[in-house]
Amino acid sequence: MLFQGLAFWCLLVSDHRYFVTALETCQTAWFDDGDFSSQGDSERLGDLKRNHQTRICSNPVDMEAQTLSGIKSQDTKNTFNVNSASEGFVCLNSEQKQRECYDYKVKFTCTGQFCSECRTRWFDHDDPQGNGDYELLSDLLLSYPKVICIQPIAIEVQTVSGKPASNTSDVFLTYDATYGFACVNAQQGHKDCDDYKVRFTCPTEFCQGFVSISNIRLVPQECRTRWLSSDNSSAVGDIESITHLLKAFPGQVCREPVSIEAKTTKGVPAKHTGDKFLSYNVEFGLVCINEDQVGGQCEDYQVMLTCPSDFCQGCRTRWFDLDNPTLQGDFETLLHIQMLYPTEICSQPVGIEAMTVSGVPALKAGDVFQIYDAAQGFTCVNAQQPGGKRCQDYKVRFTCPQSFCPV
Incomplete structure (x- = not known):
């Protein structure tokens, strides 16, 4: 798979410093539209885009093909007339030397606006203790029904430390926008699965009523x-x-x-x-x-x-940004804010919002938080961040009981 995971690496120059950044990718659901017949099987990209429109990106960067039973195309000993992300997949019986074509399904790897336009936050619902790590769409819909669409158009999977699933050595039971993700320990040989997180791309209409962040993606308030x-x-x-x-x-x-x-x-x-x-x-x-x-x-x-968001709009404070992550991390604690601004915040808030100073909601920022609740405030500790990175700079605001606000 040439472009799985982080597809391209590019070099950007800014202020005479060089930064390597990765272009994010996502994988579509599996498609099986072709007319499997005495001629063979055809899953051409043009046909699939006409049938599924917004569920496939315009210019996929990679494609995977399997038989309906899950055998990878390269392991079937079939010869393929077409097998590329730019054209799709065609297997003709007339070109086979050993056996006729199987019935195939295909999925595509996409990038750019297709992945990011209406994207959920990351979910880590399970861990690999026991049988394995199961981040199934059906389970996530039960726990988070209002922040995931019923029929996602794409899925991304990473380890909790941020490594793309395709860059690990694990074998996956399922990795599909339609069903979610599952890694079974018993299929890994002498090791357990890594601990994974997933996020989904939904149809754009699912994000109506959400807010746009920096014209990059839509996220719920x-x-x-x-x-x-x-x-x-x-x-x-x-x-x-x-x-x-x-x-x-x-x-x-x-x-x-x-x-x-x-x-x-x-x-x-x-x-x-x-x-x-x-x-x-x-x-x-x-x-x-x-x-x-x-x-x-x-x-x-x-x-x-x-x-x-409407729950927190009744009696809301201004944004507070007391700290930055220069030293141990970013500490926007309720106690500290109350000491500095005793008349601007209630003693017992009922809600809290946190976002980076650039406007990205905390749950979308990718950091690990030590505290994030209305009773204590917000803390992000640099030493707890994966990969040795530092917390971003955050601001917070609170929702107070209505009695705190003037009539």
């Missing part, structure tokens, strides 16, 4: 609540449902969150506890029932919700 715990682990279990949270924290919880995160009250992420959840999604919230657990009762959980 969102804000985060503080960590919330409406229930303690009891004889039944732990129930942090949206309904329970709305009753326990009036004015502090949105009715239709776009994503949910959960961790124990001691700080262990929910996916690392080993508990089985009756529910863990934004439609209902988190529910853990003791009798469903193998070795005892559920942990005591807390959840944080990401809400639509």
Whole structure:
């Protein structure tokens, strides 16, 4: 695969310094439109673009072909009349020496605006503990139904450290915009899968109502609540449902969150506890029932919700930028802001937004955050960033209870 992962490397000159930058790529879904017949199989790019229009880019940089059963084209011993990203794929029975053509499917690697125009944030829903790493579209749609389209047109996959999946040695069970991504440990030989994250490109109409960032991509406006715990682990279990949270924290919880995160009250992420959840999604919230657990009762959980932008617009502060990442990192803590600007911010905010000073939402910036919640503020530590890079420079603003704002 000539152009998988990071397709081209180019050299840019600025202020007499040289920077190497990578052109991002994404992969389409698989297509099987050709008339598989006594003549062979044809999956020409021109035909596919007429049938699928915006689901294929105008100028793919690479193409992959497999049989419907998953055998790579180079392993079938078929001879191909056409096999290129610029033209597509054609296999003619009349040109075969050993056996007739298989029935093939193809997918393309694209770049540029096709990948970035309406792109989701990165998702890391699973890790390779147990059977492997499963970042399946069906699972992500359950947990984040409002920030992923039902039928993505492309997918990107990287390790959590930022290495393109195609540059690893792992074997993938599925890597497809239609189904998502899965890596099974048992298929890797004597090693486990890496830990992966995925993001999707959606049809442009999915991004209506989102905001454009630097004319590069469309991203949803969102804000985060503080960590919330409406229930303690009891004889039944732990129930942090949206309904329970709305009753326990009036004015502090949105009715239709776009994503949910959960961790124990001691700080262990929910996916690392080993508990089985009756529910863990934004439609209902988190529910853990003791009798469903193998070795005892559920942990005591807390959840944080990401809400639509309108939840945070009622009583909102100005943007604050107290720090920059020159030393240990960027620290925009609530306590520090309250000490410097006591009359401009409430004591108990109900929401927080963070973005880089250039206007990129924090969840799209690619950094790892130590703290990002309405109760504590925001911190990004340089030493915690993958690849030795430094945090970007961030600013924050908070949403306060309506009583804090003048009538």
